[in-house]
Amino acid sequence: MKRTSCVTSASCGRAWHLGLFERSGATDNFATEMWGGVELTNRKDYVPQIPYGTRDFLPQQAHGKRLLEGQLARLFTVWGYEEVVTPTMEYYETLTTGAGGELSENAFKFFDRNNQILALRSDMTTPIARVAAARLQESPMPLRLFYLANVFRQEQAQTGRQCEFYQAGVELMGARQPAADAEVIALAVTGLQQAGLQNFQIGLGQVDFINGVMAEFDLTAKERLLVKKAMLKRDLVGLDTLIARSGLSQAAGEILRKIPLMSGKEEILDQGYKMVKNQTARGALENLDYIYQQLKHYELNENVNFDLGIIRDFDYYTGMVFEGYTPGLGFPLCGGGRYDNMASDFGVNLPATGFALGIERVMLARERQGMAMPTAAKDFYIAWAENKMDQAISEAGKLRRAGRTVELAMASATQSQAQEQQETKGYAALRYFG
Numbered sequence: 430m431k432r433t434s435c436v437t438s439a440s441c442g443r444a445w446h447l448g449l450f451e452r453s454g455a456t457d458n459f460a461t462e463m464w465g466g467v468e469l470t471n472r473k474d475y476v477p478q479i480p481y482g483t484r485d486f487l488p489q490q491a492h493g494k495r496l497l498e499g500q501l502a503r504l505f506t507v508w509g510y511e512e513v514v515t516p517t518m519e520y521y522e523t524l525t526t527g528a529g530g531e532l533s534e535n536a537f538k539f540f541d542r543n544n545q546i547l548a549l550r551s552d553m554t555t556p557i558a559r560v561a562a563a564r565l566q567e568s569p570m571p572l573r574l575f576y577l578a579n580v581f582r583q584e585q586a587q588t589g590r591q592c593e594f595y596q597a598g599v600e601l602m603g604a605r606q607p608a609a610d611a612e613v614i615a616l617a618v619t620g621l622q623q624a625g626l627q628n629f630q631i632g633l634g635q636v637d638f639i640n641g642v643m644a645e646f647d648l649t650a651k652e653r654l655l656v657k658k659a660m661l662k663r664d665l666v667g668l669d670t671l672i673a674r675s676g677l678s679q680a681a682g683e684i685l686r687k688i689p690l691m692s693g694k695e696e697i698l699d700q701g702y703k704m705v706k707n708q709t710a711r712g713a714l715e716n717l718d719y720i721y722q723q724l725k726h727y728e729l730n731e732n733v734n735f736d737l738g739i740i741r742d743f744d745y746y747t748g749m750v751f752e753g754y755t756p757g758l759g760f761p762l763c764g765g766g767r768y769d770n771m772a773s774d775f776g777v778n779l780p781a782t783g784f785a786l787g788i789e790r791v792m793l794a795r796e797r798q799g800m801a802m803p804t805a806a807k808d809f810y811i812a813w814a815e816n817k818m819d820q821a822i823s824e825a826g827k828l829r830r831a832g833r834t835v836e837l838a839m840a841s842a843t844q845s846q847a848q849e850q851q852e853t854k855g856y857a858a859l860r861y862f863g
């Protein structure tokens with residue numbers, strides 16, 4: 430039904446109506462209705478829009494989101510991570526310093542009163558690196574930080590990919606060891622498992638593998654960038670065209686064509702060693718091997734595959750990179766990697782690794798895997814006859830203190846009306862004071 434409604438008793442509700450009135454210049458579009466003793470005012474033909482790429486979470490979805498976030502927050506906490514909260518907006522310069530590239534280009538930008546350029550955070554890794562560099566340098570290292578936050582990027586919106594979206598993530602800072610990389614991957618896998626996902630895989634790559642391979646070839650900086658972009662999009666046709674145009678030897682072209690297809694278990698590392706002589710690329714394979722062996726100790730390697738063609742779409746990665754996928758969802762559930770240089774852009778040497786998981790994406794994947802959206806408990810509906818509200822209030826108090834979910838009727842009702850209200854609202858039981 431195309432209409433909006435709100436409760437007229439709230440002062441903001443009145444202001445809202447006034448806004449509508451001023452806009453429409455007419456009052457006869459309003460209709461007043463009574464529901465459960467509450468007056469509702471509707472304007473029948475007006476549907477206020479929300480900005481492109483944003484969404485509302487209705488009660489059930491908001492409940493599911495809250496549960497998932499709570500579960501992840503608990504998980505991160507028991508792994509020794511501490512929550513940080515940063516502003517929704519940052520100086521644009523902070524974002525360009527940390528993330529640079531497309532991430533800051535895609536940011537929503539605006540001005541403050543002093544004409545400073547601000548931006549809605551387009552990533553949480555940069556604000557966390559800023560906080561770590563500016564405020565937490567004296568803390569014992571390594572830092573283990575986590576966040577639950579909304580992030581904003583101007584891009585083409587689609588299901589599971591909005592311009593405003595929610596992330597749960599961790600950053601492990603001040604640790605150069607590959608053991609730190611293994612820990613964050615293990616945490617990502619555990620998070621997806623605890624979210625109830627049945628069927629997902631982590632693809633694990635290393636930016637130095639591709640960088641090392643390309644360093645051996647006679648490619649211009651622009652060609653290298655284009656090759657990476659084609660690999661990022663898994664655009665094999667585009668990659669072919671680039672290779673043909675670049676004048677690379679046949680052997681070199683074959684290697685580049687093969688990289689996006691190199692995914693699988695440990696045999697992929699053997700293939701990699703056979704394929705390349707370059708020390709940087711071989712170092713990347715050793716690094717991946719070490720991380721994978723550690724994941725075996727976590728007993729979480731089953732869900733992890735090597736995928737040497739993974740290129741994440743941010744410039745800041747300097748080592749291992751990973752993405753989590755599940756069938757039926759055309760974009761990653763989570764992603765992350767090592768980024769050793771970001772904090773030094775803020776003046777501090779703090780090698781780091783981390784990941785973020787897309788809350789809406791995990792919710793969508795759960796739904797597509799047939800898991801029911803969790804519903805909030807609705808224990809008691811309490812209704813009352815004329816002059817009996819006092820007793821109803823005190824009963825509601827008792828039940829609520831005992832942890833039960835209780836809704837208290839706002840107007841008197843007969844027992845049969847009360848029963849109907851209880852059923853319509855989906856409460857398990859009715860307490861009626863007559």
Ligand SMILES: N[C@@H](Cc1c[nH]c[nH+]1)C(=O)O
Binds near residue numbers: 598
């Ligand atoms: N910020 C990255 C994830 C990440 C966290 N740490 C390292 N990488 C993202 O939004 O995908």
